[in-house]
Amino acid sequence: MAITVTVVDDHPAILSGVRAWYAEAATPIEVIAAGTTADVAWTPPGDQADVVVLDLNVGAGDAPYQRAVRRLVDADRKVIVYTMQDSEDVALTCLDLGVSAFLTKAEGREHLVAATISAVENRPYLPPTLAGAIAADLGPSQPRLSDREREVLTQWFQCESKQLVADRMNITPRTVDTYLDRVRVKYANVGRPAPTKAALLARAIQDGLVGLDDL
Structure with missing residues (x-):
């Protein structure tokens, strides 16, 4: 279709x-x-x-x-x-x-x-x-993400759903949500909220957390 x-x-x-x-x-x-x-x-x-x-x-x-x-x-x-x-x-x-x-x-x-x-x-x-x-444009305030948070973030950008991220990483969708919530909170705490997936990707590229080759 x-x-x-x-x-x-x-x-x-x-x-x-x-x-x-x-x-x-x-x-x-x-x-x-x-x-x-x-x-x-x-x-x-x-x-x-x-x-x-x-x-x-x-x-x-x-x-x-x-x-x-x-x-x-x-x-x-x-x-x-x-x-x-x-x-x-x-x-x-x-x-x-x-x-x-x-x-x-x-x-x-x-x-x-x-x-x-x-x-x-x-x-x-x-x-x-x-x-x-x-x-x-490297922002003055970058959140400090753990290696696992970065990994979940990159996988989420590559996948259509959190279930696919969970399957790839052998964790539960609830755990994926937990990691992503932590990342959003960290961005909000430095005054750079990222309420959507696209906005979060923009922030991550800004901060060098992911590159185009990762997507």
Whole structure:
């Protein structure tokens, strides 16, 4: 069965290009709705797309993208931000809000397709450009993680579920949760909360805890 996508973008050329990229992908991906505002994503529950690809130039007023992202994420939608903005602050804000991935439009077809598949599989995705920018900004306050916490963290980034991590490491899913909770608490204690999987990956790359080769 094909992955379904709603694309929110105000540029016709981008919409056409994204449709073509998905149509050419080895994994079946179908754009079932497209429009210039996030309202297009609000279809009846049975008709909602698996993934929403969202440009940040939507809405009006102060920080309109934050409202659009928060509304979609709060409704348990998988959101990929696809934007011309390349600000690390904007990227981390979106990741903290709970998006599945943040891509700049310079990333192109390969990364948008890969990010879409990763979102459906519940895996975070950071393209090289953003990963490099995040890694270059070494935060002043890094949590001190144990070797076991790092191992669980890396395994979780590689897996679709905590059950798979548990199977790989011969531990229980509850133990996986315990380790991940400890990591989140440590990040919160140094003033760098990471409430989502994608946000935690961004923090881990920032701090050199994992690299792209680990994923």
